[in-house]
Amino acid sequence: MLASLISKLVLSAKSPRVPVSTVSTMSTASAAISAAAPSLQPVFDKLFPKVDELQPQFIDVLKHAVEIPAVSGDETLRPQVVKKARYIASQLESLGFTDIQLKELGTQPPPVVDPTLQLPPVVLARYGSDPAKKTVLVYGHYDVQPASRDDGWDTEPFELVVDEQTQQLRGRGSTDDTGPLTGWLHVVRAHREAGIDLPVNLLTCFEGMEESGSLGLEQLIEREATGYFAGVDAVCISDNYWLGTRKPVLTYGLRGCNYYQVSVSGPKADLHSGVFGGIIAEPMVDLVQILAGLVDSQGRILIKGIDEMVAPVTEKERAIYEKIDFSRDELDEAAGSHTALYDRKEDILMHRWRYPSLSVHGVEGAFAGMGAKTVIPARVSGKFSIRTVPDMDSEKLTKLVVDHCNAAFAKLNSPNTVHTELIHDGAYWVSDPYNAQFSAATEATKVVYGVEPDLTREGGSIPITLAFEQLLKTSVLLLPMGRGDDGAHSVNEKLDISNFINGIKLMGAYLHFYAASPEN
Ligand SMILES: NCC(=O)N[C@@H](Cc1c[nH]cn1)C(=O)O
Ligand SMILES: [Zn+2]
Numbered sequence: 212m213l214a215s216l217i218s219k220l221v222l223s224a225k226s227p228r229v230p231v232s233t234v235s236t237m238s239t240a241s242a243a244i245s246a247a248a249p250s251l252q253p254v255f256d257k258l259f260p261k262v263d264e265l266q267p268q269f270i271d272v273l274k275h276a277v278e279i280p281a282v283s284g285d286e287t288l289r290p291q292v293v294k295k296a297r298y299i300a301s302q303l304e305s306l307g308f309t310d311i312q313l314k315e316l317g318t319q320p321p322p323v324v325d326p327t328l329q330l331p332p333v334v335l336a337r338y339g340s341d342p343a344k345k346t347v348l349v350y351g352h353y354d355v356q357p358a359s360r361d362d363g364w365d366t367e368p369f370e371l372v373v374d375e376q377t378q379q380l381r382g383r384g385s386t387d388d389t390g391p392l393t394g395w396l397h398v399v400r401a402h403r404e405a406g407i408d409l410p411v412n413l414l415t416c417f418e419g420m421e422e423s424g425s426l427g428l429e430q431l432i433e434r435e436a437t438g439y440f441a442g443v444d445a446v447c448i449s450d451n452y453w454l455g456t457r458k459p460v461l462t463y464g465l466r467g468c469n470y471y472q473v474s475v476s477g478p479k480a481d482l483h484s485g486v487f488g489g490i491i492a493e494p495m496v497d498l499v500q501i502l503a504g505l506v507d508s509q510g511r512i513l514i515k516g517i518d519e520m521v522a523p524v525t526e527k528e529r530a531i532y533e534k535i536d537f538s539r540d541e542l543d544e545a546a547g548s549h550t551a552l553y554d555r556k557e558d559i560l561m562h563r564w565r566y567p568s569l570s571v572h573g574v575e576g577a578f579a580g581m582g583a584k585t586v587i588p589a590r591v592s593g594k595f596s597i598r599t600v601p602d603m604d605s606e607k608l609t610k611l612v613v614d615h616c617n618a619a620f621a622k623l624n625s626p627n628t629v630h631t632e633l634i635h636d637g638a639y640w641v642s643d644p645y646n647a648q649f650s651a652a653t654e655a656t657k658v659v660y661g662v663e664p665d666l667t668r669e670g671g672s673i674p675i676t677l678a679f680e681q682l683l684k685t686s687v688l689l690l691p692m693g694r695g696d697d698g699a700h701s702v703n704e705k706l707d708i709s710n711f712i713n714g715i716k717l718m719g720a721y722l723h724f725y726a727a728s729p730e731n
């Protein structure tokens with residue numbers, strides 16, 4: 212019932228950017244996958260204890276990876292991003308992966324301080340090339356969001372802390388996405404050490420720019436679709452989270468993300484506010500007024516024309532939200548506050564998954580330190596992003612945003628200048644959650660966690676997802692490892708040890724069930 216409901220929803224999506232996958236409801240394929248469970252049990256009886264046994268080694272690899280501050284958004288840290296790529300490549304090599312390549316993507320496009328800055332490499336590797344087996348491409352990203360003690364971390368963000376009391380691994384990238392990325396390596400190691408044949412050929416595509424819009428990756432996929440990626444049957448991404456803290460989920464949708472900066476420029480250099488205050492137009496004063504006109508305190512986007520692009524909610528779609536296991540309390544718990552804009556589960560989920568949102572992230576060039584610096588900043592750039600959903604069109608959206616900022620600035624009658632630009636955009640994605648991959652992952656979840664997973668969409672973005680689906684003509688499965696309260700992008704980011712270890716088992720079991728499927 213739910214299967215056909217979602218299938219119909221997927222089929223009725225009008226967006227030209229959302230692919231209409233081949234929709235299969237409860238099929239012979241999923242029946243065959245369920246039927247494979249008893250014959251796979253002896254494999255899991257060997258594999259899972261090996262994963263448990265290797266826990267200290269798995270944590271050690273994660274520790275070394277987290278120690279490298281691979282912040283893609285900080286140009287000065289680019290050498291560290293490259294160092295982490297090399298670390299991962301060395302791990303792949305020691306596990307017996309072959310054809311390991313660090314694919315260069317050229318220079319980073321503007322806006323960028325150093326126009327010669329090289330994009331970080333994409334780590335490609337393969338494990339097995341048996342034509343009788345299916346080939347699964349696993350994608351992950353080794354770059355991370357910025358983090359510093361000053362933001363409020365209890366411990367050093369780039370030191371992995373194994374918290375014995377909470378049984379959690381704390382550190383930047385633990386859940387997003389270094390933990391899950393290394394999980395794939397651990398799956399291979401556990402198979403090798405347990406003497407189990409990996410049931411599929413595995414390809415890795417690990418990038419270092421995901422947190423900065425996956426620049427350059429789409430072109431690489433296009434180039435390699437008939438090269439390195441030829442013969443890929445399925446793509447699996449572990450780079451999102453359970454909805455809450457208790458129930459595993461499989462994810463069939465993502466919002467997109469259009470990231471903008473609006474810059475206001477005035478004097479040639481920063482000025483003394485005692486000398487120039489009151490007699491010169493201040494860029495920061497103009498900027499805060501522009502930013503204040505983007506969104507209101509109830510989360511309503513104030514840019515005209517956006518609401519009209521959003522696909523309407525149908526009565527059938529409403530039924531989906533009722534069945535999901537989630538509550539406002541869980542949102543409060545994850546946010547660490549009682550500041551939610553909505554009370555009802557349905558409203559919370561719809562505004563996270565299927566409506567756009569606008570967030571104001573920060574201001575480059577403004578005084579942000581401690582103390583009381585009396586400065587008039589000469590040029591300030593406000594950063595904001597809009598999470599996009601079906602049927603929004605990225606180019607049309609950018610025109611609305613730029614026109615809106617220009618009009619808002621014009622009203623200020625300021626002698627300063629304004630410039631609004633798109634920094635990067637990543638497409639939204641909605642898929643069929645009843646294909647062979649999802650069936651395999653459902654069976655794997657039942658084996659590892661003993662429950663049927665909820666089917667969710669994600670409020671965040673993984674910009675390259677749609678490109679994989681379209682360019683490789685495959686289905687994509689999102690198989691999250693961490694929980695909704697992991698604090699990705701926030702302070703004290705963590706991954707529960709149980710999620711790490713069960714997540715590795717889940718990845719392994721999914722590969723076995725998928726291999727047993729008569730369909731791709
Ligand atoms: N785990 C996925 C994730 O965090 N994705 C980022 C992607 C992004 C887009 N623009 C900047 N980063 C997200 O913020 O959703
Ligand atoms: Zn991520």
Ligand SMILES: [Zn+2]
Nearest residue numbers: 387422699700
């Ligand atoms: Zn992220």
